Amino acid sequence: MNAADHATNLWSIQALASTGSLLKNYFPVASINFSPWREDCSTKLWFEEDSLDLALHFPGWSPRLQCRSLLIQLRVVKDQPRELPRLLGVIMRGVTFDGERWRLATVGDWQPTGSHLPQQLVVMNQLHSICRDLFLLFPSE
16 A cells, blocks of 8 residues: 555654655665655556555666665554554565565565576665664554
8 A cells, every 4th residue: 555645643754754864875876756656547446545655766776786776665553553562573665666676574585586586785774774764663562
């Protein structure tokens, strides 16, 4: 679900703004899209209420990341209607116009899989750090 669709109260707006600031700290030249999914019938078939989705678009090709954009899905669970959701996990996908090139999930060893992997130094210094920082932004159990 588009992250912007979850901006329904002050807490969720603040969490999304903090998420955007965090991502801009790691990728200052990227633009952030809090509504990466189109509003059409085929996209709505894949609707997931327990996901906050946003995208980072780079001004060109990122050779270190092996992609042009990052799709970030925050897997969440909302215990109470007026609370911030708890973050269960993060799924990051490096994508191009041709589709997904790699995927990193915060399960197992947190290593990317796919056809064109980002540089290992970027994985350790940026992608893992982003995931850890995202866990700090959202409430835990």
